[in-house]
Amino acid sequence: MQRELMNRAKELLIDETVVRVLGWKKGDLGYNHEPAYFDSPEELEENFVYDAFCGANLSKYMIEAGKQEGKTLVFLKPCDTYSFNQLLKEHRIKRENTYIIGVGCRGNLDIDKIKAAGIKGIESVDADGDMLKVKTVYGEKEMPFEEALLERCLACKGKTHMVYDELIGAGEKEEAGPKGNRFDRVSELESLSPEERFAFWRSELSKCIRCNACRNACPACSCLKCVFDSNQFDSNQKANADTFEEQMFHIIRAFHVAGRCTDCGECSRVCPQGIPLHLLNRKFIKDINTLYGEYQAGEDTDSLAPLTNYTFEDAEPGIVAERGRK
Amino acid sequence: MQVENKKEFQPKIVAFCCNWCSYAGADLAGSSRLAYPADVKIIRVPCSCRVNPMFILRAFQRGADGVIMCGCHPGDCHYTTGNYYARRRMTLLFSMLDYLGVEHGRTRVEWVSAAEGVKFSTVMNEFVEKIYSLGENVRLEDLRCKES
Amino acid sequence: MMYKIDQARLGELFAAIAEKKDLFLPVKKADQTDFALWTKEAEVDLDTLRTVKSPKDCFFPQSETLYNTSLEEGKLSIDAAALCDRDFVVFGMRACDVQAVKVLDNVFLADPVDTYYAARREHAVLVAGACHEPEETCFCKVFGIDAAAPAADVATWRVGEALYWKALTKKGEALSEVVKEHLTPAEESAVEEAQTQIRSIIDKLPYSHLKLDVFKETPMMELFDSDRWEEMYKPCLACGTCTFVCPTCQCYDIRDFKTKDGVQRYRCWDSCMYSDFTMMAHGNMRTSQMQRFRQRFMHKLVYYPDNYEGMFSCVGCGRCVSKCPAALNIVKVIKTMGGEG
Numbered sequence: 001m002q003r004e005l006m007n008r009a010k011e012l013l014i015d016e017t018v019v020r021v022l023g024w025k026k027g028d029l030g031y032n033h034e035p036a037y038f039d040s041p042e043e044l045e046e047n048f049v050y051d052a053f054c055g056a057n058l059s060k061y062m063i064e065a066g067k068q069e070g071k072t073l074v075f076l077k078p079c080d081t082y083s084f085n086q087l088l089k090e091h092r093i094k095r096e097n098t099y100i101i102g103v104g105c106r107g108n109l110d111i112d113k114i115k116a117a118g119i120k121g122i123e124s125v126d127a128d129g130d131m132l133k134v135k136t137v138y139g140e141k142e143m144p145f146e147e148a149l150l151e152r153c154l155a156c157k158g159k160t161h162m163v164y165d166e167l168i169g170a171g172e173k174e175e176a177g178p179k180g181n182r183f184d185r186v187s188e189l190e191s192l193s194p195e196e197r198f199a200f201w202r203s204e205l206s207k208c209i210r211c212n213a214c215r216n217a218c219p220a221c222s223c224l225k226c227v228f229d230s231n232q233f234d235s236n237q238k239a240n241a242d243t244f245e246e247q248m249f250h251i252i253r254a255f256h257v258a259g260r261c262t263d264c265g266e267c268s269r270v271c272p273q274g275i276p277l278h279l280l281n282r283k284f285i286k287d288i289n290t291l292y293g294e295y296q297a298g299e300d301t302d303s304l305a306p307l308t309n310y311t312f313e314d315a316e317p318g319i320v321a322e323r324g325r326k
Numbered sequence: 327m328q329v330e331n332k333k334e335f336q337p338k339i340v341a342f343c344c345n346w347c348s349y350a351g352a353d354l355a356g357s358s359r360l361a362y363p364a365d366v367k368i369i370r371v372p373c374s375c376r377v378n379p380m381f382i383l384r385a386f387q388r389g390a391d392g393v394i395m396c397g398c399h400p401g402d403c404h405y406t407t408g409n410y411y412a413r414r415r416m417t418l419l420f421s422m423l424d425y426l427g428v429e430h431g432r433t434r435v436e437w438v439s440a441a442e443g444v445k446f447s448t449v450m451n452e453f454v455e456k457i458y459s460l461g462e463n464v465r466l467e468d469l470r471c472k473e474s
Numbered sequence: 475m476m477y478k479i480d481q482a483r484l485g486e487l488f489a490a491i492a493e494k495k496d497l498f499l500p501v502k503k504a505d506q507t508d509f510a511l512w513t514k515e516a517e518v519d520l521d522t523l524r525t526v527k528s529p530k531d532c533f534f535p536q537s538e539t540l541y542n543t544s545l546e547e548g549k550l551s552i553d554a555a556a557l558c559d560r561d562f563v564v565f566g567m568r569a570c571d572v573q574a575v576k577v578l579d580n581v582f583l584a585d586p587v588d589t590y591y592a593a594r595r596e597h598a599v600l601v602a603g604a605c606h607e608p609e610e611t612c613f614c615k616v617f618g619i620d621a622a623a624p625a626a627d628v629a630t631w632r633v634g635e636a637l638y639w640k641a642l643t644k645k646g647e648a649l650s651e652v653v654k655e656h657l658t659p660a661e662e663s664a665v666e667e668a669q670t671q672i673r674s675i676i677d678k679l680p681y682s683h684l685k686l687d688v689f690k691e692t693p694m695m696e697l698f699d700s701d702r703w704e705e706m707y708k709p710c711l712a713c714g715t716c717t718f719v720c721p722t723c724q725c726y727d728i729r730d731f732k733t734k735d736g737v738q739r740y741r742c743w744d745s746c747m748y749s750d751f752t753m754m755a756h757g758n759m760r761t762s763q764m765q766r767f768r769q770r771f772m773h774k775l776v777y778y779p780d781n782y783e784g785m786f787s788c789v790g791c792g793r794c795v796s797k798c799p800a801a802l803n804i805v806k807v808i809k810t811m812g813g814e815g
Contacts, residue, residue: 027801028680028805028806028809029610029611029680029795032795032801032803033801034709034800034801034802034806035708035709035800036708036709037705037708056709056799056800056801060711061709111796115609120523120607120609120610121607121608121609121610121675121679122609122610123610123680136610137610137675137678137679138607138675186425189425190425194424194427194428194429195427196427197425197426197427198426198427198428198465199427200427201426201427202427203503203504204504207503207504207506207508207526209526209527209536209715209718209719210536210714210718211713211714211715211717211718211719211745212713212714212748213711213713213714213715213799215713216711216712216713216799217711217713217799217800227380229748229749229750231750231753234729234730234731234732236727236729236731236742237748238714238727238742238743238744238745238748239536239537239727239729239740239742239743240536240537240742241470241537241731241740241742242468242469242470244387244466244467244468244469245468247383247426247466248380248383248384248387251379251383251419251422251423251426252379252380252383254422255379255418255419255422258418266799269799270713270715270799272526272715272718272719272797273506273526274504274505274506275504280422283421283422283425284418284422287417287418287421287422288418291417292414306414307411307414307415307418308411309414310407310410310411310413310414311410312400312401312410314410314413314414314417315417316413316417316435317413317416317417317420317433317434317435318434318435319417320417320420320421320424320430321430321431389734470731470733470734470738471733471734472734
């Protein structure tokens, strides 16, 4: 599929439909591909890559790319299109400045899971089959593709693109829908005692190094200036001075994207400390679904978001206490 | 008042009250000489909808043991719909705090109209009692803001 | 003098050290390994090659209080934070981490001496372990670091069932003395085979043969004005991951926090990736992410060597290589600027 994408991108550059291409550039370790702009067919030929290590959600980059002159061609995986749609809805991207090629996806791999399986000194990864074949300085290793999937792919939203100009490679391989219920872990946490939940989150959040990777990678975090970057405010976005600050940062961040978060999982993917941040977002999504009706952010561009909407019969906040543990 | 036999723990309660109903309700409670504990510090806001989740967290950071938000009854908002949005926000926020293991009794929302001086006083008494039973807030505390 | 201890008995060694000094070592918590204070319950993890954050925290914590002010009855008092006055041991560092401490020393121990850092350094004993299974992200060899023989106060190797222990400095010898009843004398040669093995693996690693001559040979302004920066910085998300996991990044910010009855002045790591980096009253002199991105790498590869006799302020630990959310890193920069070996 990589060749097909590359060729089509070249055509669109040559016939001047687009002036630049936003895709992924081949990394030097076989798995560390970076988001990149390509301006010429030669650059594409040399560096363009598309494989199971293209996890980065390019919608985020479209906020900047969309401000530039001329059309940008962007490759979006099915789940990335939700983020793109959400940004369209919030008028953060100009649709007319974008040419979207929806690309097929069989799931993205988590290099940390591969390393956690004891595979070290990686030279190259062959991810074509059901088994990953990894060449390392310590010899050849294997591991099942399924077991190395990113957390977000374990709760895949399906292989349908929400927005695109054309599709390439979509629908090939298995049409994997959701593999597990994405709210299982949330329910599990809900069923714990408050003390246990507090202990869980304290131990997770206290790892936070305040690097802001979650915020900066998040397509929903598109504020021009984040409240945590304000110098009018004695909370510091970069100091882990007190555990309260981590709690506040993550609660407020999750709250600010509540109803707008498409559950793309970038926050958890990029967290250097492996904090399961998606469990905060999914808690909001789960509550929204139960209290205000099923809602998937990014599915469309015209519906009202749950937090900019209301009904007369909405539950009272007291429901949190009444609900008890289920 | 009920404070006397519980000297050791003096809770701090922050009450966000909307200008149009609840603040007037508190006023009425005062002018009707209805007692409510001095532990409650009222912060007047233009509308319950003005209350940002950050306000609630900052109140806890700065030493509050309980935070209550009061607004006009649904349907009576001075700005027509403000409290409907506030209702959703607070529901989700309280649910999240609960999820993080913060005792859910520490946060509360009540709709209090300008005529409900009695309700204001009853709610505040109840809430303060609740916070007494929960004790000091330690799960959402900032150690730098505590007595040294 | 080479000693050894059965690895199964390391708990006793740690307890013996902790009795006399504070002991920091890699501890696994919620699935991630970072340096933390040793306790009996701590899940010590010596197998993970690299902690997420470097041991830099032990000498130069991410946040530290400088002083507290308080107002009592109209009188203002200022209490400076106490300097570190207790010996501590950092166990389980790597050769690259040790070199990183030297990088920090150059900055913080030069005039004017950073008293907080100096106090910690004075009380610290560094115990480093050889890297028996280096990874593809490692490139310490490029900076002349030998992962098979870490240059700390005490070097250790894990061979077979034993941990070999060798003091290299006076401080190290003093520590050996403290724990000598747990150590038994061993042959120097016991670790030689492991060392050869380590060096041969390192030779095969993809980044081990980078050449950095270009940064020394090219005039500074030519590197600064290179148009490659403009293309390289693009994927950067402007988060601070690379700087916060980096063992040598030393920039900090000083901030005030309003406490209950006064002000706490503290310093915290800063990151050149952040838009408020070097913000001053007149504004900010670096106004674009490209300039901030360039600052980080020019600092590591050009300015620092220029100030400190050619010593780079990168040690090849590979933390930024594995943690950057956009898969950018210093190696890609080195290669793009012409540093391929």
